Amino acid sequence: MRREWIPFWHSGLSPHSGDVDLLFIGLLIVSSLVLGLLFFLMATFCVRYRASNQIDRGHQTAKSWHWEVGWTAASFVGFLALFVWGAEIYFQIYRTPPDELSVFVVAKQWMWKVQHTGGQSEINALHIPVRRSIRLVMASQDVIHSFFIPALRLKHDVVPGRYQDLEIEVEKAGHYHLFCAEYCGTEHSGMTGEIVAMEAPDYAAWLATQTPETPLAQEGGALFRELGCSGCHGTGSKIHAPSLDGLYGRPVPLSDGSTVTADDKYIRDSILLPRSQVAAGYEPLMPSFEGKVSEDQLLRLILYIKSLGGRHP
Template identity: 45%
Template sequence: MSWLPEASAHAMRIDILLAGLVIISLAVLGLVFGLMALNVLRFRAGRTSPIARASAEHKGWGFEIAWTSATLVIFFGLFLWATQLYVVGFRPPDDAIQIYVTGKQWMWKIQYPGGQREINALHVPVGRPVRLLLTSEDVIHDFSIPVLRIKHDVLPGRYQSLWFTATRTGSFRLYCTQFCGLGHSRMTGTLTVLNATDYAGWLNSAPASGSLATVGEALFIRSGCSGCHASSRYAPDAGDTSRAPSMVGLYGSRVALADGRAIVADAAFLHDSILDPPRRQGASFATEMPSFRGVLAEEDLAALVAYLQTLSPTLPQEAGN
């Protein structure tokens, strides 16, 4: 049992890792300062005997090598464990509920797949993996829920992703832990973890003007995207795919960029391609897409990304629609 409140599946592992680092650091600190104190007392002026001087001249290195090697191995093991926890923390399960979080001076704006929206409040079901897509509209923020042991910088114009699985119901505090201006101290909110029945009831009772994907589909047409990018929602000849790639099956596939790199078209790729097209220019398309930076708000971008994800035939159904 953790000595701090915890409510996520990986919180205990984080606590054990930190406890291990603290214990090993204190042990090394105690050993080093203990040996220093022992030698100060043993070889202080006026107390050094010829026998002690002789033993110092024939000093053996076995003890030093042994404890230095042992602590190095332990710290390296903790490093590998921390690396594993870090990697797992950014690889959500395929069935994770995807929720969009936008930081703005000085509030957190939350959007759910079903179109529900909140300010400074986040509702999630217990026992279900939840993926957060984080971005900022202005300055650097930092999204933190201490009871879940999650914390991540939120950068303007970029998607950051993390996930968690809540293990107990209740209400918990969330914070911005990066100084972001005069109202930084007010940029807090509440995480509410509900059982499956209560969460379904909350989704049904929360106001929503259509799902995010539905809103994104309307934006896709209204913003002129359908003129170049084909979509399965339209006739087969809709969209000039000689000028731009088809959106059908793009999400989750590998894309060859003009600079020779090949990357996976995840949510961050789709988001960046809309805001900064030259950095995501495809190798086989010479036409340069205009940037929508300053044209579409982050809420609109979230809707567009949600819609483009539905065009992938392998995309798992998102809970909360």
């Protein structure tokens, strides 16, 4: 690999990490130039104008504003360029990912629980195929955590109470560190894991060897009946509740006249806070499941509802 000879340098392995590394080198060069100039001037002045040195100190040019305006403008222009450069890559990193292959990540004190849509689950490890864009849907069960993969130059906080989408892609097979970067309590430094990037065939083999549990959506379906959801939302129910078939991704008119899209967040909110967004034409009858379902179970329910058909963005 390039640059491997520098002892502390490992180049990034995601599609945008090359840009981030380039940005880092750019920043490094700019800083070194500024610092070098400054140290050179300071050292020269300190030696040349030391008190014991009999040297001509006269002809001090009358103070002019040119110098100050000069270096103010130069710093500003330089900074502006760096700002634009950094912002451009930032937007690439955090662009909303296409729904290609989703993996669910639940963070809790002090572990990463990973759920693949096929039902495979793992703890503190994430197996993914290389060169394929993966959409992570992350949620936190308790406090703020931060999903950090140094090798991919990628990090995002996982804040409780909301879903966080993040796109990852690894270019080279291997094992990489996964850290929790936001301080989260006693075993914060133990909340680490690894990203295992595998070639597509290896990944398929791995998926197969994992005890093929029931797919998540199917578990969600079981949960749907267990929790009594099917009693109202099921076909032939006496209670007037909206049918969930083909709901996912479609616009839902609400009783207050507005319209929302039935995405992950809407479904999650509807389970936890059913009366905040009531579908038009229905009574606000549904009880809240706040505190009755965990983040893992919520993910399964959403996947189940998704599996009932609908429009996938």
